[in-house]
Amino acid sequence: MSHLKNLTLKVWRQSGPADAGRFETHEVAEISDEASFLELLDVLNEQLISENKEAVVFDHDCREGICGTCSLMINGVAHGPQRATTTCQLHMRSFKSNDTIVVEPWRAAAFPIIKDLMVDRSPFDRIIESGGYITAVTGGAPDGNLIAVPKPVSDAAMDSAQCIGCGACVAACPNGAASLFTGAKIAHLNRLPQGQPERYQRTEAMVEKMDEYFGSCTNHGECSAACPKEISVDVIALMNKDYRASKFKSRKEISRD
Amino acid sequence: MTYTFDAKIPAGALTDKWDNYKQNAKLVNPNNKRKFKIIVVGTGLAGASAAATLAELGYQVDAFTFHDSPRRAHSIAAQGGINAAKNYQGDGDSVNRLFTDTIKGGDFRSREANVHRLAQVSVDIIDQMVAQGVPFAREYGGLLDNRSFGGAQVSRTFYARGQTGQQLLIGAYQQMARQVGLGGVRLFNRTELIDTVVVDGRCAGIVVRDLLTGEIQSHAAHAVVLATGGYGNVFFLSTNAMNCNVTAAWRAHRRGAMFANPCYTQIHPTCIPQADETQSKLTLMSESLRNDGRVWVPKSPTDNRPADQIPEAERDYYLERLYPSYGNLAPRDISSRAAKRLVDKGQGIGPLKNGVNLDFAAAIERLGLDVVKERYGNLFEMYERIAGEDPYKTPMRIYPATHYTMGGLWVDYELMTNIPGLYAAGEANFSDHGANRLGASALMQGLADGYFVLPSTISSGLAPLLGKTMPGIDHPAFKEAEQLAKDRFSGYLNTKGKRSPDWFHRELGKIIWDKCGMERTKEGLQQALADLPALYNEFQTDLRVTGTGETTNQTLEKAGRVDDFFQLGMAMCQDALTREESCGAHFRSEYQTPEGEAQRDDEKFCHVAAFEWTGDPMNPKRNVEELVFETAHLATRSYK
Numbered sequence: 098m099s100h101l102k103n104l105t106l107k108v109w110r111q112s113g114p115a116d117a118g119r120f121e122t123h124e125v126a127e128i129s130d131e132a133s134f135l136e137l138l139d140v141l142n143e144q145l146i147s148e149n150k151e152a153v154v155f156d157h158d159c160r161e162g163i164c165g166t167c168s169l170m171i172n173g174v175a176h177g178p179q180r181a182t183t184t185c186q187l188h189m190r191s192f193k194s195n196d197t198i199v200v201e202p203w204r205a206a207a208f209p210i211i212k213d214l215m216v217d218r219s220p221f222d223r224i225i226e227s228g229g230y231i232t233a234v235t236g237g238a239p240d241g242n243l244i245a246v247p248k249p250v251s252d253a254a255m256d257s258a259q260c261i262g263c264g265a266c267v268a269a270c271p272n273g274a275a276s277l278f279t280g281a282k283i284a285h286l287n288r289l290p291q292g293q294p295e296r297y298q299r300t301e302a303m304v305e306k307m308d309e310y311f312g313s314c315t316n317h318g319e320c321s322a323a324c325p326k327e328i329s330v331d332v333i334a335l336m337n338k339d340y341r342a343s344k345f346k347s348r349k350e351i352s353r354d
Numbered sequence: 355m356t357y358t359f360d361a362k363i364p365a366g367a368l369t370d371k372w373d374n375y376k377q378n379a380k381l382v383n384p385n386n387k388r389k390f391k392i393i394v395v396g397t398g399l400a401g402a403s404a405a406a407t408l409a410e411l412g413y414q415v416d417a418f419t420f421h422d423s424p425r426r427a428h429s430i431a432a433q434g435g436i437n438a439a440k441n442y443q444g445d446g447d448s449v450n451r452l453f454t455d456t457i458k459g460g461d462f463r464s465r466e467a468n469v470h471r472l473a474q475v476s477v478d479i480i481d482q483m484v485a486q487g488v489p490f491a492r493e494y495g496g497l498l499d500n501r502s503f504g505g506a507q508v509s510r511t512f513y514a515r516g517q518t519g520q521q522l523l524i525g526a527y528q529q530m531a532r533q534v535g536l537g538g539v540r541l542f543n544r545t546e547l548i549d550t551v552v553v554d555g556r557c558a559g560i561v562v563r564d565l566l567t568g569e570i571q572s573h574a575a576h577a578v579v580l581a582t583g584g585y586g587n588v589f590f591l592s593t594n595a596m597n598c599n600v601t602a603a604w605r606a607h608r609r610g611a612m613f614a615n616p617c618y619t620q621i622h623p624t625c626i627p628q629a630d631e632t633q634s635k636l637t638l639m640s641e642s643l644r645n646d647g648r649v650w651v652p653k654s655p656t657d658n659r660p661a662d663q664i665p666e667a668e669r670d671y672y673l674e675r676l677y678p679s680y681g682n683l684a685p686r687d688i689s690s691r692a693a694k695r696l697v698d699k700g701q702g703i704g705p706l707k708n709g710v711n712l713d714f715a716a717a718i719e720r721l722g723l724d725v726v727k728e729r730y731g732n733l734f735e736m737y738e739r740i741a742g743e744d745p746y747k748t749p750m751r752i753y754p755a756t757h758y759t760m761g762g763l764w765v766d767y768e769l770m771t772n773i774p775g776l777y778a779a780g781e782a783n784f785s786d787h788g789a790n791r792l793g794a795s796a797l798m799q800g801l802a803d804g805y806f807v808l809p810s811t812i813s814s815g816l817a818p819l820l821g822k823t824m825p826g827i828d829h830p831a832f833k834e835a836e837q838l839a840k841d842r843f844s845g846y847l848n849t850k851g852k853r854s855p856d857w858f859h860r861e862l863g864k865i866i867w868d869k870c871g872m873e874r875t876k877e878g879l880q881q882a883l884a885d886l887p888a889l890y891n892e893f894q895t896d897l898r899v900t901g902t903g904e905t906t907n908q909t910l911e912k913a914g915r916v917d918d919f920f921q922l923g924m925a926m927c928q929d930a931l932t933r934e935e936s937c938g939a940h941f942r943s944e945y946q947t948p949e950g951e952a953q954r955d956d957e958k959f960c961h962v963a964a965f966e967w968t969g970d971p972m973n974p975k976r977n978v979e980e981l982v983f984e985t986a987h988l989a990t991r992s993y994k
Binding site for chain 2: 098112113128129131132135136139140142143145146147149151152154156158159160161162163164165166179181182186188211217218219222225226227228229230231232233234235236237238240242244245246247251254255258261262285286289291
């Protein structure tokens with residue numbers, strides 16, 4: 098274990114959605130390289146409280162990389178410099194003494210800033226509510242082994258089901274698109290036999306709900322590069338394929354003149 | 355006056371009780387269900403599954419979470435798996451065996467009827483989750499795969515890589531999201547419960563605080579379900595998420611709900627040891643790793659060689675040595691204490707000598723790198739990110755940490771607290787795990803409560819209310835609770851002392867961990883009970899909360915939670931002091947066998963201790979529910 102010294106933090110402060118916001122500069126004299134990035138913010142906040150100042154607001158919870166609550170653009174990169182790592186799992190050994198670190202919230206039109214580094218990601222919930230599920234009312238399920246699911250199918254579904262809904266994909270996207278998030282959920286459910294009955298309805302509803310809030314995808318791929326779970330851009334292709342198919346399959350379309 | 359508990363255990367043989375209950379339960383007709391409002395607080399496995407199912411049945415459901423999204427709840431972090439008595443492996447499993455393992459694992463301090471029901475509904479959970487699209491691990495033939503877990507000799511654990519909790523929670527969240535979309539559930543996010551309201555002895559609703567605006571609001575309902583998780587964060591350092599807290603349960607307790615067995619807190623044997631002084635939480639490494647990992651320390655305390663240079667003969671595989679039949683899969687409490695003893699003796703490893711080795715070299719040799727990668731790949735990566743070492747090459751360093759709390763709100767067979775209309779589900783209640791929970795049983799219990807138990811039991815409490823007028827939010831009891839809540843938060847802001855809530859939390863955690871952690875003594879607990887009121891007094895006079903109460907203020911949120919942790923901590927220590935025996939995770943040094951195992955005292959302590967709020971956190975009233983074992987044989991737990 099060693100210690101980093103003299104870190105300069107340029108942190109985004111914004112008192113509320115209506116405030117214009119600005120950067121504030123703070124110094125942290127020393128921190129262990131075993132500390133996580135959020136523990137650096139904890140130390141900063143303790144310092145601010147001791148100076149009778151308001152602590153920096155940021156979303157965080159599990160601090161083990163799975164709940165998806167933490168966010169942060171660190172030096173302009175979603176979740177910071179380490180690949181496949183959430184901010185809470187980023188450790189100070191990725192930085193060195195005398196570094197200046199710029200800390201900002203997710204910046205996306207669909208994620209308005211609430212305060213300081215905290216944003217509103219509830220459009221993700223609206224997308225799931227529109228169709229990101231398999232209708233299976235409690236109590237009526239057949240035996241778990243009734244339908245065999247080929248292992249590669251199950252594994253591929255799991256690969257995209259790993260999405261933690263953190264929003265890094267949106268923050269990294271120059272268009273503020275949510276195709277990786279929506280595509281991951283569609284790929285998870287549409288690949289499984291249990292997901293087939295609602296496949297095209299689901300895809301149509303989710304894509305159209307997504308378009309109400311988010312920008313359009315132009316296949317940049319920044320989303321996948323920023324994704325802490327390394328979800329592949331392939332899910333976007335699958336989503337687009339199923340969305341196109343849904344327009345042929347959907348009764349709404351068929352009944353149109 | 356002694357309180358008499360009615361656990362409402364149904365009549366009949368143990369195996370028939372749940373069927374008998376359902377047959378005789380009062381129902382609410384489908385057209386009338388929509389006339390009832392049910393509040394569900396918490397959206398983890400228990401809360402989300404309850405909200406979804408109750409809405410499907412036709413009740414009006416209001417769901418509350420302090421997170422930005424219901425999908426964040428800490429159930430998401432469970433790694434290893436979920437137990438179910440499916441016997442898909444044909445290795446001798448059955449509902450009865452799961453029941454027996456759970457009762458024995460809990461060291462005979464849980465209620466037989468509840469545990470048996472849990473084992474019964476476990477099989478339905480798997481079916482339900484598969485139907486929802488949870489991508490459980492599968493064999494090449496396409497059928498579901500299982501693995502084994504501590505405290506069991508069969509393979510009954512279903513898993514989704516090392517992210518089982520995540521996949522199950524997302525399943526339950528999606529099912530609830532569907533109901534939000536359909537209008538069956540109204541969702542209140544970033545909203546924290548501050549108080550429960552009781553009118554004429556019945557729960558009438560809740561008071562909440564909007565975490566974005568600080569606004570205090572009331573919500574009335576016919577029934578309130580608290581699915582608000584456990585209180586492990588009282589230790590400050592635990593594997594719980596940062597926001598896990600006891601406030602909802604504790605505020606209900608202050609309104610009259612009994613708090614049962616607060617001293618039953620589980621220490622998980624396989625967590626990454628603390629690395630430095632600013633550490634904010636500990637990270638668990640799934641217990642499933644013990645399926646293939648071997649736990650050892652160097653035989654000599656002065657042996658500082660790297661692990662791969664220590665020859666076999668100079669290693670102590672202590673779990674295999676002490677517990678040959680269960681070996682590395684000995685239950686959590688037993689494995690944890692064994693690790694603590696060796697570290698205390700100076701045989702610990704790592705820079706701070708505060709861990710033991712969990713070694714995969716033998717597994718890699720036996721199974722090949724690919725199989726180990728397939729089974730544990732993401733856990734290994736996670737370990738490497740945190741500890742900065744590659745577990746494929748160097749053994750993991752692990753040490754026990756607080757992980758789960760078996761104690762919680764006292765509930766009867768219907769999961770109702772002693773306050774009519776107030777229910778508790780999942781980790782928030784005390785009912786199924788006794789003094790120690792077996793691995794992969796928390797997910798099982800959360801989903802059992804939410805999907806299958808509450809939806810069948812809640813109608814009995816609602817049916818008699820049909821046509822009756824319930825107190826609305828203009829009732830004086832709501833107004834009084836709102837005022838109390840406002841005063842409470844302005845009190846924290848106006849204390850204007852010098853110490854932050856986190857500072858107090860850390861100091862509180864040190865006392866609880868030292869004196870009421872893995873091993874407890876009479877002297878230590880008495881010392882804690884002397885130190886806690888002093889520190890609490892300091893908290894009340896020297897707290898500093900900056901900012902205001904009218905906007906997002908995480909320091910203020912934290913102050914409220916730490917306040918409740920203080921009061922809970924006092925109850926924990928009192929419970930641990932009064933329970934003069936060792937059972938499961940509650941280990942009193944004075945009560946152990948010559949081999950150092952927990953020694954129960956069934957004569958005096960075969961009961962649930964349920965604490966009643968008296969207004970003074972240092973003097974709660976201790977009530978007792980006797981535990982009667984009709985089927986399970988009260989035996990000394992042995993894993994040798």
